[in-house]
Amino acid sequence: xxxxxxxRYNYDEFVPAKFEPWMRFDQSPPLATxxxxxxxxxxxxxxxxxxxxxxxxxxxxxxFGSFT
Amino acid sequence: MNAIAERYADAGVGSLFVYTNExxxxxxxxxxxxxxxxxxxxxxLRDVLGVSRPxxxxxxxxxCHRAYGSMxxxxxxxxxxxxxxxxxxxxxxxxxxxxxxxxxQVLDRRRxxxxxxxxxxxxxxxxxxxxxxxxxxxxxxxxKAVTEFRDAFG
Numbered sequence: 001x002x003x004x005x006x007x008r009y010n011y012d013e014f015v016p017a018k019f020e021p022w023m024r025f026d027q028s029p030p031l032a033t034x035x036x037x038x039x040x041x042x043x044x045x046x047x048x049x050x051x052x053x054x055x056x057x058x059x060x061x062x063x064f065g066s067f068t
Numbered sequence: 069m070n071a072i073a074e075r076y077a078d079a080g081v082g083s084l085f086v087y088t089n090e091x092x093x094x095x096x097x098x099x100x101x102x103x104x105x106x107x108x109x110x111x112x113l114r115d116v117l118g119v120s121r122p123x124x125x126x127x128x129x130x131x132c133h134r135a136y137g138s139m140x141x142x143x144x145x146x147x148x149x150x151x152x153x154x155x156x157x158x159x160x161x162x163x164x165x166x167x168x169x170x171x172x173q174v175l176d177r178r179r180x181x182x183x184x185x186x187x188x189x190x191x192x193x194x195x196x197x198x199x200x201x202x203x204x205x206x207x208x209x210x211x212k213a214v215t216e217f218r219d220a221f222g
Contacts, residue, residue: 009130009138012099014092014216022089025157028137032186035144035152038132040086040124041103043111048124050132054146057082059171063069063121063159064133065085065141067113068092068205068213 069143070120072165079172083121087113088133091140092217094210103128116208145171160195 011018029035037051054060073083087110093099100106106125113119126132136144137157143164145154154167177184206213 005129009134010089010099010101010128012093014213014220016220019091022134022138024134025137025139025142025155028155029135029152031152031155031188033151035146035150036132036135037150038126038135040126040132041107043107043114043123043125045107050146051150053082053084053122053124054150055148058080058148058175059153059168060082060084060146061069061073061164061168062144062146063083063085063141064088064136064139064143065159066088066090066092067097067109067117068090068140068202068209 069159069161069164070118072161072168073121075165076168076172080175081168081172085113085119085121085123086132087123087125088138088140089130090209092206092209092213094206094208094213096208096210098210100128147171156193158195160193163193163195 008018009022035050037049039047039049041047050062053062069083077083087106090097090099090109097109097112100109106128110123110125113123130138136142139157141159143154143156143159144152145164145167147153153171154164156163174184203214206217
């Protein structure tokens, strides 16, 4: 985790030069192939993973987002 | 999306919200500089916005979010093996529910021993554009978020 990446990903203002580089849906994983797994954290800070959730359900809906 | 989670939970459909970077950082919810702050913001999603689904928080560098295309409000559906079967670059509850209903029918058809093979389909769906609600969200983040959005898109 580099300081530069942290700063660029957590951009401090909504201006095209800062948010447009992150709009990369065209480079996202394809359907029908095993998806990459990642650690995620519950609100109390406990570590879990995306795979822990999807393996517990027939299907899992995952919405990504923030306040806005 | 909360209502869909409740409606299909008994059918074996799990739902979660992954908290990412702040798309429109403002005075009240500024950009993240620590994991502690990110966890606090995520808790406010539940307490302020009323997100009733389980909320999981991505790492501070957005490793998961970035790997999946880092769109500000996208939705994916995975099967139990971890294979993505639906992905949309924006979230729309009608589109998601339509897909869930279809995939639940697939489960039923398989239980009835219908032989099926997957195939790819592309479709252009339509989402609701609720400007009033969107601007309310920006205002919740703070005046800076409103100004920057207007400057970017007029």
